[in-house]
Amino acid sequence: MSASTTTSDIIRRSAAAQAAALEAGEVSSEELTRAHFGRIAAVDGDLNAFLHLNQDEALTTARDVDARRAAGEELPALAGVPIAVKDVVVTEGQPTTAGSKILQGWIPPYDATLVTALRKAGLPILGKTNMDEFAMGSSTESSAYGPTRNPWDRDRIPGGSGGGSAAAVGSYEAPLAIGTDTGGSIRQPGAVTGTVGVKPTYGSVSRYGLIAMASSLDQAGPVTRTVEDSALLHELIAGHDPHDSTSLPDPVGDFTAAARSKDVKGLRIGVIEELESEGFAPEVRARFTESLDQLERAGAEIVRVACPNFTYALGAYYLIMPSEASSNLAKFDGMRFGLRVIPEDHPTAENVMKATRGAGFGDEVKRRILLGTYALSAGYYDAYYGSAQKVRTLVQRDFTAAFSTVDVLASPTSPTVAFRLGEKVDDPMAMYMNDIATIPANLAGTPGISVPSGLAEDGLPAGIQFLAPARADERLYRVGGALEALLEDSWGGPLLAKAPELTNGAQR
Amino acid sequence: MPSIGRDDVARLADLARIQLTEEETARFAGEFDSIMDAVASVSEVATEDVPATSHPIAMTNVLREDVVETTLTQEQALAGAPEAQDGRFAVPQILGEE
Numbered sequence: 001m002s003a004s005t006t007t008s009d010i011i012r013r014s015a016a017a018q019a020a021a022l023e024a025g026e027v028s029s030e031e032l033t034r035a036h037f038g039r040i041a042a043v044d045g046d047l048n049a050f051l052h053l054n055q056d057e058a059l060t061t062a063r064d065v066d067a068r069r070a071a072g073e074e075l076p077a078l079a080g081v082p083i084a085v086k087d088v089v090v091t092e093g094q095p096t097t098a099g100s101k102i103l104q105g106w107i108p109p110y111d112a113t114l115v116t117a118l119r120k121a122g123l124p125i126l127g128k129t130n131m132d133e134f135a136m137g138s139s140t141e142s143s144a145y146g147p148t149r150n151p152w153d154r155d156r157i158p159g160g161s162g163g164g165s166a167a168a169v170g171s172y173e174a175p176l177a178i179g180t181d182t183g184g185s186i187r188q189p190g191a192v193t194g195t196v197g198v199k200p201t202y203g204s205v206s207r208y209g210l211i212a213m214a215s216s217l218d219q220a221g222p223v224t225r226t227v228e229d230s231a232l233l234h235e236l237i238a239g240h241d242p243h244d245s246t247s248l249p250d251p252v253g254d255f256t257a258a259a260r261s262k263d264v265k266g267l268r269i270g271v272i273e274e275l276e277s278e279g280f281a282p283e284v285r286a287r288f289t290e291s292l293d294q295l296e297r298a299g300a301e302i303v304r305v306a307c308p309n310f311t312y313a314l315g316a317y318y319l320i321m322p323s324e325a326s327s328n329l330a331k332f333d334g335m336r337f338g339l340r341v342i343p344e345d346h347p348t349a350e351n352v353m354k355a356t357r358g359a360g361f362g363d364e365v366k367r368r369i370l371l372g373t374y375a376l377s378a379g380y381y382d383a384y385y386g387s388a389q390k391v392r393t394l395v396q397r398d399f400t401a402a403f404s405t406v407d408v409l410a411s412p413t414s415p416t417v418a419f420r421l422g423e424k425v426d427d428p429m430a431m432y433m434n435d436i437a438t439i440p441a442n443l444a445g446t447p448g449i450s451v452p453s454g455l456a457e458d459g460l461p462a463g464i465q466f467l468a469p470a471r472a473d474e475r476l477y478r479v480g481g482a483l484e485a486l487l488e489d490s491w492g493g494p495l496l497a498k499a500p501e502l503t504n505g506a507q508r
Numbered sequence: 509m510p511s512i513g514r515d516d517v518a519r520l521a522d523l524a525r526i527q528l529t530e531e532e533t534a535r536f537a538g539e540f541d542s543i544m545d546a547v548a549s550v551s552e553v554a555t556e557d558v559p560a561t562s563h564p565i566a567m568t569n570v571l572r573e574d575v576v577e578t579t580l581t582q583e584q585a586l587a588g589a590p591e592a593q594d595g596r597f598a599v600p601q602i603l604g605e606e
Binding site: 106107108109110201202203216217242245246248309311312314315316318319326330333334335336337338339340342347348349350351352353354355357358359361363366367369370371373374377383384386387388389390391392393394396428429432442443444445446470 | 512516517520521522523524525526527528532536539540542543544546547548549550551552553554555558559560561562563564565567570572580584585587588589590591597599600601602
């Protein structure tokens with residue numbers, strides 16, 4: 001490393017640039033990994049982005065990569081670049097809690113397929129990131145281990161459920177992270193922390209080893225600081241997995257080339273009428289409009305598109321998601337793993353289950369399990385769950401019709417900038433409204449990306465979302481990479497460079 | 509739409525095997541009405557001619573070759589259990605319940 005460049009400079013670079021520094025011998029993976037742990041020690045006391053650190057194993061991986069590089073071995077693109085993993089993804093030998101008390105201290109006996117891919121490619125896993133309990137929430141306030149705070153303003157939420165992953169990437173604690181997106185949990189945290197978040201096409205990244213919330217909606221994907229970094233990580237974790245019966249057999253696209261193309265000439269971008277006006281904060285809409293103007297000047301064509309059934313998507317989601325969650329979370333019963341609470345009176349299996357689930361689950365998880373139980377119960381099934389599944393068909397039809405005339409769709413990612421901690425915690429419907437723009441893609445299985453669009457109210461970041469047809473994820477990288485370059489030219493650098501400097505307690 | 513009262517929430521909690529406090533039961537009953545009001549709009553467009561979609565990307569008959577693969581060992585499977593005995597999960601009394 002040259003005297004003028006320190007590891008604290010290098011950790012502020014993109015993951016691609018960190019990989020290039022490793023390749024050039026500017027820094028070793030061990031130095032880089034230690035520098036990230038140093039950054040975590042310096043700032044995470046207040047942020048609470050990490051639930052568990054994995055220092056010994058990460059440094060072992062780093063040293064192994066350094067040795068292989070020194071021996072002249074050709075390594076994968078991101079080898080030696082550290083990564084953080086959302087705590088809903090199981091990691092062999094390392095705690096996994098899904099942000100819940102019911103799994104406190106659980107050590108999985110196997111790796112999720114995507115974790116296997118990260119290990120094979122030589123990425124040191126820094127640790128597990130905080131999240132809303134069982135990925136239920138839009139603010140990371142429902143974590144049993146305390147909320148994560150937004151690096152831009154520590155009195156605000158970092159989005160959810162993947163607030164820990166987004167805060168870690170946004171605060172330079174990790175250059176890369178894994179998130180999961182059931183109703184927007186990668187994209188919305190990306191928008192409110194000034195980072196990039198991608199929900200891949202449903203089934204294109206294996207769900208094997210993800211603790212399921214709603215199986216027909218959940219999808220793992222990248223959380224990064226640049227579009228190119230998301231492309232690199234997406235290529236690494238995507239691909240067919242025989243352990244997941246919903247895994248697509250399709251070959252993985254060249255997302256990195258698409259991200260680097262920076263070419264939107266002739267691209268038709270549809271602005272979703274239903275997701276542009278009511279309920280979206282004026283400054284969030286202003287940044288959205290400016291982003292579209294930039295793309296239009298670069299040669300894209302902007303048209304307005306109607307998706308009338310998106311109006312019903314939120315309602316359908318909040319019936320389908322709790323229904324599937326009520327089934328998926330039945331396994332947390334105190335019998336085979338996790339917490340077991342034994343009541344004093346009549347400690348039969350059924351009473352142990354009730355006591356364990358009563359003590360182990362937080363409010364939001366109980367609320368959704370009960371809602372799901374209600375929506376699936378005799379007499380209400382057709383009116384609620386059955387109707388919601390029909391809305392899903394209508395939303396898919398809206399997408400099909402829209403994509404017959406445009407290449408991608410666009411909307412603001414989240415209706416507002418990051419709200420204050422505690423502001424919506426007692427109003428479930430207000431909290432659920434945060435996902436209004438992101439949910440349609442989960443219902444239809446289509447991919448989406450959130451890219452920083454600038455600073456809005458109170459100097460906080462906003463995001464723009466692009467959606468593409470299923471299996472056409474390359475389009476997201478093409479338009480996302482182009483917009484990122486255009487905006488960074490106008491801002492004079494990455495949006496994150498405008499974030500306040502962090503130290504433990506200094507900003508409070 | 510029927511209102512969801514405390515008794516309904518208590519029954520749902522029983523079905524879902526979740527022990528709730530009195531305070532939780534009362535609070536959820538108040539919240540559920542407003543949530544279900546907000547989501548009930550789905551029935552406006554869910555007409556009989558619209559087929560239901562249960563899965564975003566339809567796939568059928570996803571099968572693998574019927575060959576033995578490596579599985580967790582007995583020790584690994586029991587490693588996270590609250591209680592184990594003689595290589596098995598030890599569970600509370602399950603017989604003789606009402």
